[in-house]
Amino acid sequence: DAGITQSPRYKITETGRQVTLMCHQTWSHSYMFWYRQDLGHGLRLIYYSAAADITDKGEVPDGYVVSRSKTENFPLTLESATRSQTSVYFCASSELQVSGANVLTFGAGSRLTVL
């Protein structure tokens, strides 16, 4: 099915463990993004990628690692999870448009709990 899918949808882990959240899109969009959403903070950008092998930090990158070896995949890794990383994580993709529309399409989210 066409679209953007995130996995897992729900994950419980322990402090210090490594966790990888997966994001896959079927449109071959150039841009992909990872946001986290916490009560009182809205959506905050963690990392984004303009193309395969091109990534850049967003507003809150500390504690996270990303890679993009293929256009369609953009995994987010928490190398050593902390309780402050308990959050809902959203992946998004977009295609560069001359008009400046930059319409982002979001996944359904991954809810991560770090105990």
Place this chain on the structure above:
Amino acid sequence: DAKTTQPNSMESNEEEPVHLPCNHSTISGTDYIHWYRQLPSQGPEYVIHGLTSNVNNRMASLAIAEDRKSSTLILHRATLRDAAVYYCILRRPNFGNEKLTFGTGTRLTIIP
């Protein structure tokens, strides 16, 4: 990106029009105005965007003030499914840097 100001929450009756305001007094001439919404337990979804002229699509209308320092998202006939958080975002086209910065938005409650 320039800052936007939205009310924290609004209520509206079902089947009535809803006007969601957004102030952006520091908007620059090249900033596009985008609106997204986030339904409960879902990711945000695109609603509409514009630059200077008013815009309509199947979901909503966007009315942009002549000086562009404010805009209004109009839902012509609200339904219960329109209950969501609505985000007003300014986006300056910058090829190679396409990230969007979300604020805290307006939580819209629809009263049956």
